[in-house]
Amino acid sequence: MPSDLVHLYMRIDHLPQIWCPGCGNGVIMRDVAVAIHELIEDPALNFNREDFVVVSGIGCSSRAAGYLDFNSIHTTHGRAIAFATGIKFANPKLHVIVLTGDGDCSAIGGNHLIHAARRNMGLTVIAFNNNIYGMTGGQYSPTTPNGDRATTAPYGNVDRPFDIANLAWGAGASFSARGDVYHVRETIDIIKQAILHKGFSFVDVYSVCPTYYGRKNKKGDAVDMLKWQRDNLIPTARYYSMPEGERKGKKRIGILAYNDYPEYTEEYAKVIEACRKTGGEGEEARE
Amino acid sequence: MPGRKKLILESAWCKGCGICAAFCPRQVLELKGGKVSIKQAEQCVACGMCELRCPDYAIYLVNEEE
Numbered sequence: 001m002p003s004d005l006v007h008l009y010m011r012i013d014h015l016p017q018i019w020c021p022g023c024g025n026g027v028i029m030r031d032v033a034v035a036i037h038e039l040i041e042d043p044a045l046n047f048n049r050e051d052f053v054v055v056s057g058i059g060c061s062s063r064a065a066g067y068l069d070f071n072s073i074h075t076t077h078g079r080a081i082a083f084a085t086g087i088k089f090a091n092p093k094l095h096v097i098v099l100t101g102d103g104d105c106s107a108i109g110g111n112h113l114i115h116a117a118r119r120n121m122g123l124t125v126i127a128f129n130n131n132i133y134g135m136t137g138g139q140y141s142p143t144t145p146n147g148d149r150a151t152t153a154p155y156g157n158v159d160r161p162f163d164i165a166n167l168a169w170g171a172g173a174s175f176s177a178r179g180d181v182y183h184v185r186e187t188i189d190i191i192k193q194a195i196l197h198k199g200f201s202f203v204d205v206y207s208v209c210p211t212y213y214g215r216k217n218k219k220g221d222a223v224d225m226l227k228w229q230r231d232n233l234i235p236t237a238r239y240y241s242m243p244e245g246e247r248k249g250k251k252r253i254g255i256l257a258y259n260d261y262p263e264y265t266e267e268y269a270k271v272i273e274a275c276r277k278t279g280g281e282g283e284e285a286r287e
Numbered sequence: 288m289p290g291r292k293k294l295i296l297e298s299a300w301c302k303g304c305g306i307c308a309a310f311c312p313r314q315v316l317e318l319k320g321g322k323v324s325i326k327q328a329e330q331c332v333a334c335g336m337c338e339l340r341c342p343d344y345a346i347y348l349v350n351e352e353e
Contacts, residue, residue: 001297002297002300002344002347002348003293003295003338003344003347003348003349005347006344010344015299015300015344016299016302016343016344019342020302021302021303021304022302022304022305022306022342023342024342025342026341026342026343026344027340027341027342030339030342030344037301181340182340183344184339184340185339210304222304222305222306223304223305223306223309223310224352226306226309226310227309227339232310278294
């Protein structure tokens, strides 16, 4: 008998999931379920399960849309954000959550990511960032660190990696955050904030891939990789209370930046409203 | 005793990654034959760290029946 949470929000007949032993993706998927559960249970909010749509692309991460028992759609490689944009436009009241991977959203779907961010489309994008293409056998991805090994970089990766949270912010996202699979409670709270945010919210969640990325780079097993996260990814409050010298080489997790840019579907609705008032004739009719 | 919680194992789902045992603050858990098992249940403080970090949903806490 699985836990009540798993019963409520996952498709039990599809479990156990197929991810490798120690893969962080299962932790992130549970974070999303807990975040949605806590929002639904909050009496101050008016959320229903039917308000949520889960959209995924292709890759290890994207199996999550099959396991999570919501209105969900498993789409084509890199195009999860494009499908999600269509869903959001069809019914802007929905909370559309995109579950994607580092390769899916920053390589194959890189254009969709930056333009959805630029438009401030009201989506929540959660990247399961494991620094590698796991499903296809460990090729380097846009987030594989410089010098690290992959099946396609046997002598070390020449590229410099994307920081996708910064990429999304730079492209115009109005909410950008970073989480991981060691600081679970913090990451659940970040995902809740991202869902509550009105515009384009992006959460780069550092996962662990012990099978490909870990083994190729002698990072140890899943436990060692989580210990690395514990020691090097620091929640916001503690990060800023650390002396500056101690912050070297460490990254902050938490909400990195946010603002209140107008959300795209709301702006679009204003255009429709304005056109209705002028009988659809536009500017020319008024002149 | 109200509010008491106990650990439940879903052994068929456990892949033996060892995350729960490694980060248990009271050393309640151990791996046996590639699966998690409870070594000293009386030490459990029901913090739930194992449930939060288990990628396979193979360990969790429930309220003990009265």
